[in-house]
Every structure is written in structure tokens, then in C-alpha cells.
Amino acid sequence: MKLLRQITAIILVVLVFAVFDLSVYMLFTRRLKNTNTSESMKNNSIELxxxxxxxxxxxxxxxxxxxxxxxxxxxxxxxxxxxxxxxxxxxxxxxxxxxxxxxxxxxxxxxxxxxxxxxxxxxxxxxxxxxxxxxxxxxxxxxxxxxxxxxxxxxxxxKEAFVFIVSDKNPVSELTTEEIKGIYSGKYKKWSDVGGDNRLTDPVQRIEGSGSQSVMTAFMDGVPMKKNLLGFTGRSLGFSFRYYVADVVADGGVKMIAVDGVSPERKNISDGTYPLTYNFYAxxxxxxxxxxxxxxxxxxxxxxxxxxxxxxxxxxxxx
Amino acid sequence: MSDKLFKKILATVLITGVITTGILVAYTCYLHKYCSIISYISNGG
Missing domain, CATH: 3.40.190.10 (Periplasmic binding protein-like II)
Structure with a gap:
């Protein structure tokens, strides 16, 4: 009987560690692993x-x-x-x-x-x-x-476009500007609120002072951006300039979404129909x-x- | 199983568990520092 209790205690300890480690891996480690798409991202950094x-x-x-x-x-x-x-x-x-x-x-x-x-x-x-x-x-x-x-x-x-990106597994391929603002302001906490599935929204932000974060702040037009506390368990929404993600999209893994029904294709950027288009200057x-x-x-x-x-x-x- | 052997096994399991968890957490922190936003979004499904 004593032996049984001792073996049970050891198995319990092993199980506690295993469950904890598995949870950490599934919730965080797996999410943060660099996939092959990040290699494309690195290659897109400007090398003289x-x-x-x-x-x-x-x-x-x-x-x-x-x-x-x-x-x-x-x-x-x-x-x-x-x-x-x-x-x-x-x-x-x-x-x-x-x-x-x-x-x-x-x-x-x-x-x-x-x-x-x-x-x-x-x-x-x-x-x-x-x-x-x-x-x-x-x-x-x-x-x-x-x-x-x-x-x-x-x-x-x-011209360059400011684009929003989601995982290519996300069924949502199009959002209105109001829906994007709603996700970033915390109004829409689930993708089902904007026509997607029942998973949490995870609005991802960039470093304060970066070009894309500045554009995003201007896009929000004074509405404060909030993080969804448990969003890391759900599907993310991110933003960037098109130049940095165009090649990554070709690799798979993420997709650029249409905004107000217009996809960020070059033609739509050049003719100004894509709503988040910005000029660059000499x-x-x-x-x-x-x-x-x-x-x-x-x-x-x-x-x-x-x-x-x-x-x-x-x-x-x-x- | 003697108490002495039980404690030895338990201590070994605990130390191994703590080291494994520590390595996993440290690795996760390392990934957090270098993970690109694209990978993060892609991994989220």
C-alpha cells in the first residue's frame, strides 16, 4: 500500500510538470516560433x-x-x-x-x-x-x-499601401475600416462579431514610434487601442506597409485583407481606390x-x- | 520502496521538472524577443 502511494506521488509530480510544460508550449512557445515566413521577412530587410x-x-x-x-x-x-x-x-x-x-x-x-x-x-x-x-x-x-x-x-x-494581415487560416478576408477600428478599440472581442468564427480577436501593435505604429495611431483617429487580454489564444490581426509583407504573403502563412471591399493590389493602390494609400515623395x-x-x-x-x-x-x- | 529511495526519486523528478520548465520558459522568452510579427500572426491560425 505504501509502495502504491509512493508511485502515485511520483507519477502525480511528473504529470503536474508535464501538463504545465505542455500548456506553456501550446499557449506561448508554439505561437512564438519563427516559421519559414519570418525568413522572408528577414530577407526583406534592406541590405545595402x-x-x-x-x-x-x-x-x-x-x-x-x-x-x-x-x-x-x-x-x-x-x-x-x-x-x-x-x-x-x-x-x-x-x-x-x-x-x-x-x-x-x-x-x-x-x-x-x-x-x-x-x-x-x-x-x-x-x-x-x-x-x-x-x-x-x-x-x-x-x-x-x-x-x-x-x-x-x-x-x-x-504610392504605398498600409495593409492589415491575418493568418491564411482565418476565414475572414475582408473588413471595413469601422470593423478594424472596433477590433483595435476592444469593441469586437471575437472574430464572430465581424463575420468570422468564434475565436478571440488579437489586435497586434508595433513598437511606439515606428512608422507603421504612427500610421495606425493616425488611422484610429484618437480612439485608444486596447489589447485583448486573452487574445494570444485567438487569431491575430496585424498591420504593416505592403512593401514588407508582399513577398511573405506569397510564401503562405498570412494574407492581406481587403479594406472596405478593396484589396491592396497595386492597381487599386495606384488609382487610389484602396482606402489606405499613402504617397512618398522626392x-x-x-x-x-x-x-x-x-x-x-x-x-x-x-x-x-x-x-x-x-x-x-x-x-x-x-x- | 524505502523512504530514502523514495525521497531520492522524488528529488530527481522535481529537479528534472524544474530544469525542464526553466529551459522551456527561457526558450519562450528568447522566442518572444526575436519572433517576427508575421510568424506570430501565422502561428495563431
């Missing part, structure tokens, strides 16, 4: 050398064009996500010796620079870059230009005397320039 102009192994977008700039080259910089676009412009239009790369970064002599949105805005205001390629500026960036007494010209050159100082800036931007808006934008994964401004 991957889009290096004039390198035959580069994946930079290529077009044949008669327009060339050989002197008074504008110095280019911009948002990291748009680097493949302006590297493509350089590859098509600039002379090969205009790009000086020391193996880690572009040197000061290089007419192609690569920083990020924050530094690029500062560079164009300070006059160390002639044209930058970025999304709309933040209030701080506009304030900095104003403080320096600099007026900036914004020329829209392409930005320069109004007092910049370099004549090539305007010639260059006119070329960017031509078929050749727009083809580079499209080949780089974005949508044309001139559709």
Missing part, C-alpha cells in the same frame, strides 16, 4: 549590398533610359525602406564613379547616401543632401525645417539652385522612373 548600383549581382531594379546626369549630381538620401528605389534611380541615371562604398557604408564623396527617414530629413534641411525620398514628414521634422528657415518642396513620386529645398534636381524628378515621374518604382515593389504615382 543587395541593391548596390552598378554591381552585376545586385538585385537593384534596372531600366534602359536615355536620360543621364554627368555633372552637378544631386546627393541622394532617404528612408531605409525606399533605398532600393533611389539606388535604382542612381543605377539608371548616374555615372558609375558617383557611388563610393567602403565595404560598410557610403563615403562622404558618394552621391548616393543611405541613412533613414530621421537623418535624411535633417540632411536635406542642413544641405548635405539635395534630394531625399521619404514618406510625409512628422511634425518634428517640419518644425526643424521651419526653425532653420528652410522651405521644402514635396513632389509625390510613388523632397528638396526650394532654395536649392541645382537645376538637375528638377530634371531628375521629371525623369522619375516619366515611364522609366515609374518603372523603377514598380520593379522595386512599390506602386506608380502616375498610373
Amino acid at each position: 549590398e543587395k541593391y548596390m548600383p552598378f554591381d552585376e549581382n545586385s538585385e537593384v531594379a534596372r531600366v534602359e533610359t536615355d536620360f543621364k546626369i554627368t555633372e552637378n549630381l544631386p546627393v541622394l538620401d532617404g528612408a531605409a525602406a525606399l533605398y532600393p528605389v533611389f539606388a535604382g534611380f542612381v543605377n539608371a541615371v548616374y555615372p558609375e564613379d558617383s557611388v563610393v562604398f567602403d565595404g560598410e557604408k557610403f563615403t562622404e564623396k558618394s552621391y548616393l547616401q543611405y541613412t533613414n527617414t530621421v537623418k535624411a530629413y535633417k540632411a536635406v534641411v542642413d544641405g548635405t543632401a539635395d534630394i531625399i525620398f521619404c514618406a510625409s514628414p512628422s511634425a518634428e521634422q517640419l518644425e526643424y525645417a521651419e526653425k532653420q528657415g528652410v522651405e521644402l518642396e514635396f513632389v509625390p513620386i510613388g 523632397i528638396y529645398r526650394k532654395d536649392n539652385k541645382n537645376e538637375n534636381i528638377k530634371h531628375f524628378i521629371n525623369w522619375i515621374l516619366s515611364d522609366d522612373g515609374q518603372e523603377i518604382i514598380e520593379k522595386s515593389g512599390y506602386s506608380r504615382f502616375n498610373y
Whole structure:
């Protein structure tokens, strides 16, 4: 009898650990495992050398064009996500010796620079870059230009969509803006509230200050976003810029959903029917005397320039 | 089974259980740090 009690006690202890560990695994560990789709995500991070102009192994977008700039080259910089676009412009239009790369970064002599949105805005205001390629500026960036007494010209050159993504196993493929706001505000706690199955909604947010989180905050229009406490047991809804997820969708695992009945396809982004479409711009100082800036931007808006934008994964401004 | 042997087995089971759970929790924390949002959404079904 004593032996039976002892064996039972040992089995109970083993069972307690096994049930606890299994629960942790099923609820958390399994959910957080990087799948093959995350590899695609990593590959989509911008690698300088991957889009290096004039390198035959580069994946930079290529077009044949008669327009060339050989002197008074504008110095280019911009948002990291748009680097493949302006590297493509350089590859098509600039002379090969205009790009000086020391193996880690572009040197000061290089007419192609690569920083990020924050530094690029500062560079164009300070006059160390002639044209930058970025999304709309933040209030701080506009304030900095104003403080320096600099007026900036914004020329829209392409379009990008803000997209919402769900697992490809989620039966919901379309939401209205009101439903999306409802999920993020905590009004809709189950997918069945918006035409899906009976699982909990899990609205996923990004890091505060990131570009996509800023756009999402603006999209919510003052309505605070709430987390669904037990949402991690349900189906998630996330958001991103289309550029970052377009290839991932092709791998499976997630899908972009239609918003207000319009899917985020390139045509719908270019013609403006997709409701969450944002322009990105070529930005320069109004007092910049370099004549090539305007010639260059006119070329960017031509078929050749727009083809580079499209080949780089974005949508044309001139559709 | 003697009490001494029982305690030894129980201690071994407890230590193994705690170590296994610790490793699992640490691994989960590690994944939480590096998991992409795409994977998280995809894994949720």
C-alpha cells in the first residue's frame, strides 16, 4: 500500500510538470516560433549590398533610359525602406564613379547616401543632401525645417499601401475600416462579431514610434487601442506597409485583407481606390539652385522612373 | 520502496521538472524577443 502511494506521488509530480510544460508550449512557445515566413521577412530587410548600383549581382531594379546626369549630381538620401528605389534611380541615371562604398557604408564623396527617414530629413534641411525620398514628414521634422528657415518642396513620386494581415487560416478576408477600428478599440472581442468564427480577436501593435505604429495611431483617429487580454489564444490581426509583407504573403502563412471591399493590389493602390494609400515623395529645398534636381524628378515621374518604382515593389504615382 | 529511495526519486523528478520548465520558459522568452510579427500572426491560425 505504501509502495502504491509512493508511485502515485511520483507519477502525480511528473504529470503536474508535464501538463504545465505542455500548456506553456501550446499557449506561448508554439505561437512564438519563427516559421519559414519570418525568413522572408528577414530577407526583406534592406541590405545595402543587395541593391548596390552598378554591381552585376545586385538585385537593384534596372531600366534602359536615355536620360543621364554627368555633372552637378544631386546627393541622394532617404528612408531605409525606399533605398532600393533611389539606388535604382542612381543605377539608371548616374555615372558609375558617383557611388563610393567602403565595404560598410557610403563615403562622404558618394552621391548616393543611405541613412533613414530621421537623418535624411535633417540632411536635406542642413544641405548635405539635395534630394531625399521619404514618406510625409512628422511634425518634428517640419518644425526643424521651419526653425532653420528652410522651405521644402514635396513632389509625390510613388504610392504605398498600409495593409492589415491575418493568418491564411482565418476565414475572414475582408473588413471595413469601422470593423478594424472596433477590433483595435476592444469593441469586437471575437472574430464572430465581424463575420468570422468564434475565436478571440488579437489586435497586434508595433513598437511606439515606428512608422507603421504612427500610421495606425493616425488611422484610429484618437480612439485608444486596447489589447485583448486573452487574445494570444485567438487569431491575430496585424498591420504593416505592403512593401514588407508582399513577398511573405506569397510564401503562405498570412494574407492581406481587403479594406472596405478593396484589396491592396497595386492597381487599386495606384488609382487610389484602396482606402489606405499613402504617397512618398522626392523632397528638396526650394532654395536649392541645382537645376538637375528638377530634371531628375521629371525623369522619375516619366515611364522609366515609374518603372523603377514598380520593379522595386512599390506602386506608380502616375498610373 | 524505502523512504530514502523514495525521497531520492522524488528529488530527481522535481529537479528534472524544474530544469525542464526553466529551459522551456527561457526558450519562450528568447522566442518572444526575436519572433517576427508575421510568424506570430501565422502561428495563431
